[in-house]
Amino acid sequence: MKDREVAGKIVSFDDENFMVNYKDWDLDVATALAQEEGLPSLNDRHLTVLEFLRKTYEEKGTGPTIRRLTKESGVPTKELYALFPGAPAKKAARIAGIPKPKGCI
Template identity: 45%
Template sequence: MAIIEIEGSRLEVDDDGFLVNPDIWNEHIAHLIAKSDGIAELTKEHWNVIRIIRTNFEEKGKAPMIRALCQESGLKLREIYGLFPLGPARGACRVAGLPKPDGCI
């Protein structure tokens, strides 16, 4: 576990940069993590993906499978990578404040 500081905010993260406590997540933290991942601005499309991921996590305790995320968002996988260059797991799930998804290397 580590503490990272982004623009004056201190966040406890695991060794891969995922929030240790997803309950502290808010939109401000999402913006901070996105900026640290090289995403200058979170668009409507970003927020749609983030909300799908968070809703799935709140209801099922885990991130949605990639296929389900694509179906529900109406985006192709390459479009999700366009929004989150680190990918749906390492990028989108981190910005959404989730713990590291199972199977994420």
């Protein structure tokens, strides 16, 4: 575990760069993490995904699978990949401040 400053806050991260305490998250932290992940800004569609991830984590203790994410968030797979290029579930989870979802490689 390592602590570092993000958006003026000290935040703890695990070895894969996922936040340890999702309650340390706020929109400023999300914006800073998005920039670290190569996203210059967050729009309403990004926030829809992030809010869905956080809500699912709070309810179930883990993030959703990518299939559930695309079926239940209202953001189709193609758009999800455009919003979070590369590995969208992992990238979005990092930005949402939740641990790596089960099933992510």
